[in-house]
Every structure is written in structure tokens, then in C-alpha cells.
Amino acid sequence: MKRFILALTLAGFAAAATPALAQEHDTPHPPRVKWTFSGPFGKFDQAQLQRGFKIYREVCANCHSMSMVAFRNLADAGGPGYSEAQASVVASEYKIKDLDETGQPIERAGRAADYFPSPFANELAAKAANGGTAPPDFSTLAKARTYERGFPWFVFDIFTQYQEQGPDYIAALLQGYVDAPKDFQVPPGGHYNTYFPGHSIAMPPPLQAGQVTFDDGSPQTMDQYAKDIASFMMWAAEPHLVARKRLGFQVMIFLIVFAGLTYFTKKKVWSAVH
Ligand code: HEC
Known part of the structure; x- marks a missing residue:
């Protein structure tokens, strides 16, 4: 009986793992990048976020909005x-749709409290300009995109606190444009990408080495660009990541001290009972 249950359990695990394995052959897993913001003490690298923002402004913002991030x-x-002054200057470079006091639609310069607008008038215009697929909003993309790691990896990930599937995927995607294999028919308007599920992505390769100038001497390579914009997108998706990690650590310390105190209290209370 015991053996039967064991066999059944294993069969269940195998069944759960199969789709992940099947997908693995189709779309390779993005390589893992060493991020400054991973792990319990992770922090964003300010200079990297600034470089990522420069890439967003000069390249990605031509197609992608970031409607949940305000200039401030x-x-x-x-x-x-x-x-704050720099944030206001950035805001003033964008045009924001608004109404004047008589209710007429106007366009005015952005203010710090405004949100990053879409470069397109509306969803339909965004679709029409991009071969039928609207570029997704950047606000939560780094957390919304993930990939199946499959059993048993997802179990290990809980313990190693691996939470960077999103930025790993984005960094890989940006560098994943290659010529399509001979037996792959890329549909019209599609571009072959190793890491995009199904391989045919509507986004043309958005970046080239040397395209964005960095003032801090960082290499202007695709690898660096991909990591910088992915970090920036992670910040956009989770601006309070650093605070969350710090609080989590403080709670752990508190729980350890508290467990010690409870132990000694228990010893003291029960010391008279033999
Ligand atoms: C010419 C317009 C254009 C530009 C410029 C552009 N994108 Fe895109 N992007 C798109 C479109 C269209 C899609 C939707 C692709 C699809 O679903 O097939 C997309 C999708 C994406 C996705 C989501 C992929 C997925 O898994 O669904 C990411 C991530 C992304 N873009 C990142 C970037 C980054 C980073 C930049 C700047 C370096 C950038 N894009 C610049 C048009 C653009």
C-alpha cells in the first residue's frame, strides 16, 4: 500500500513537471543575472537606475507608457x-493631455505629480502603429513577466528567495533577437526572439550597442543596456523593494530575539515543577 501511494505521488510530480519540461525544449530559460537588488539585503544601484531611465526616455518611451509611475x-x-527639481524638469519635457477651465481638451507641459504618458493617443492607435499589437505598459511588466521554472526548482526558489525571473527574462529578451531557424516561419510583422514564448514578437529589436550614451563611463554594450533597463523596470514595478527587504530583515531579527525571550520565560515559569 505504502509503495502504491509513493508511486502515485511520484507519478503526480512527474505529471506536474512534464509541461514545464516540454516548454523548456521550446523556449530556453533566461540566464540568471547577478542583480544588486536580489537577496535579503538587495538594494537598487542608483547609477544603474539612472542609466536605465536614460534608455527608457531615449528609446523605450517612444512606444511604451509607464502609467503608474509619476515623475515625482x-x-x-x-x-x-x-x-525634486530634476524630476520637475523631466516632467516638463513631456506633453500631458488635460482640460482647460472651460472643459476644452488641451495639452500642457508635465508637472512632477503627473504620470508617464503613453506616446500614442489611445490603445487602437498604439496597435495600429505596431502591426496590431500594442506595446504593454512598463509599470508592472518586470513583475508580471515570469517563466515556469518547473519542479523541483520552484521549491528551491522559495528558500533561496529567487524573485528575479522578471528582470532575468527582460534582459534575455532584449538580447534574444537572432535569425530564425530554417524550419521556423516568422509571421508577417513578427521578429524571431529566442526567449519570447512562441518566438515571434511584434517588437522590432529596440536596442543596438552604442545607441545610448552613458556619462558615467559604463560600457555602451547590449549586455549593459539590457541589465540597466531591466533594473530600471524592476524599480518601476516595485519602487519600495529596498524598504520591503529592510523591514523583512528587521522582522526576522525581532522574531529570533522574541523566540529566545519566550524560551527563557518558559524555563523560569516552569522551573518549580519537577
Ligand atoms: C517601436 C516600438 C517599440 C519600442 C521602441 C520598444 N518596444 Fe517593447 N514592445 C513593443 C511591442 C509592439 C510589444 C508587444 C510585443 C508582442 O506582444 O508581440 C513590446 C513588448 C515588450 C515587452 C514585453 C514582452 C513580453 O514578454 O510580452 C518588453 C519587456 C519590452 N517590450 C521591452 C522594451 C524595452 C526595454 C524597450 C527599450 C529598450 C522597448 N521595449 C522598446 C514595441 C516597442
Whole structure:
């Protein structure tokens, strides 16, 4: 009986693991990148966020909105570390749709409290300009995109606190444009990408080495660009990551001290009972 249950359990695990394995052959797992923000003491690298933001502004913002991030967030603690004045200057470079006091639609310069607007008038215009697929909003993309690691990896990930599937995927995707294999028919408007599920992505390769100038001497390579923009997107998706990790650590310390105190209290209370 015991053996039967064991066999059944194993069969169940195998069944659970099969789809993940099947997918693995089709789409390779993105390589794991060493991020400064991974692990319990992870922090965003300010200079890297600033470089990522530069890439967003100069390249990605031509197609992707970031509607849940406000210009003032650029000056928030734990972020790219701009001053409030700098954030306002960035805002003023964008045109924001608004209404005047008579209710007529107008366009005005952005203010710090505004959100990163879409470069397109609406969803339909965004689709029409991109071969039928609208570029997704950047606000949560780094947390919304993940990939199946499959059994048993997802169990290990709980213990190793691996939470960077999103940025790993984005960094791989940006560098994943290659010529399609001979037996793969890329549909019209599609571009072959190793890491995109199904391989045919509507986004043309958005970046080339040397395209964005860095003032801090960082290499202007695809590898560096991909990591910088992926870090920036992770910040956009989770601006309070640093605070969350710090609090989590403090709670762990508290729980350890508290467990010690409870132990000694128990010893004292029960010391008279033999
Ligand atoms: C010319 C317009 C254009 C530009 C510029 C552009 N993108 Fe895109 N992007 C798209 C479109 C269209 C899609 C939707 C692709 C699809 O679903 O097939 C997309 C999708 C994405 C996705 C989601 C992929 C997925 O798994 O669904 C990511 C991530 C992304 N873009 C990152 C970037 C980054 C980073 C930049 C700047 C370096 C950038 N894009 C610049 C048009 C663009």
C-alpha cells in the first residue's frame, strides 16, 4: 500500500513537471543575472537606475507608457536618486493631455505629480502603429513577466528567495533577437526572439550597442543596456523593494530575539515543577 501511494505521488510530480519540461525544449530559460537588488539585503544601484531611465526616455518611451509611475517618484528614496527639481524638469519635457477651465481638451507641459504618458493617443492607435499589437505598459511588466521554472526548482526558489525571473527574462529578451531557424516561419510583422514564448514578437529589436550614451563611463554594450533597463523596470514595478527587504530583515531579527525571550520565560515559569 505504502509503495502504491509513493508511486502515485511520484507519478503526480512527474505529471506536474512534464509541461514545464516540454516548454523548456521550446523556449530556453533566461540566464540568471547577478542583480544588486536580489537577496535579503538587495538594494537598487542608483547609477544603474539612472542609466536605465536614460534608455527608457531615449528609446523605450517612444512606444511604451509607464502609467503608474509619476515623475515625482524619480526623487523618492530607494529610487534613481534625482532631486525634486530634476524630476520637475523631466516632467516638463513631456506633453500631458488635460482640460482647460472651460472643459476644452488641451495639452500642457508635465508637472512632477503627473504620470508617464503613453506616446500614442489611445490603445487602437498604439496597435495600429505596431502591426496590431500594442506595446504593454512598463509599470508592472518586470513583475508580471515570469517563466515556469518547473519542479523541483520552484521549491528551491522559495528558500533561496529567487524573485528575479522578471528582470532575468527582460534582459534575455532584449538580447534574444537572432535569425530564425530554417524550419521556423516568422509571421508577417513578427521578429524571431529566442526567449519570447512562441518566438515571434511584434517588437522590432529596440536596442543596438552604442545607441545610448552613458556619462558615467559604463560600457555602451547590449549586455549593459539590457541589465540597466531591466533594473530600471524592476524599480518601476516595485519602487519600495529596498524598504520591503529592510523591514523583512528587521522582522526576522525581532522574531529570533522574541523566540529566545519566550524560551527563557518558559524555563523560569516552569522551573518549580519537577
Ligand atoms: C517601436 C516600438 C517599440 C519600442 C521602441 C520598444 N518596444 Fe517593447 N514592445 C513593443 C511591442 C509592439 C510589444 C508587444 C510585443 C508582442 O506582444 O508581440 C513590446 C513588448 C515588450 C515587452 C514585453 C514582452 C513580453 O514578454 O510580452 C518588453 C519587456 C519590452 N517590450 C521591452 C522594451 C524595452 C526595454 C524597450 C527599450 C529598450 C522597448 N521595449 C522598446 C514595441 C516597442
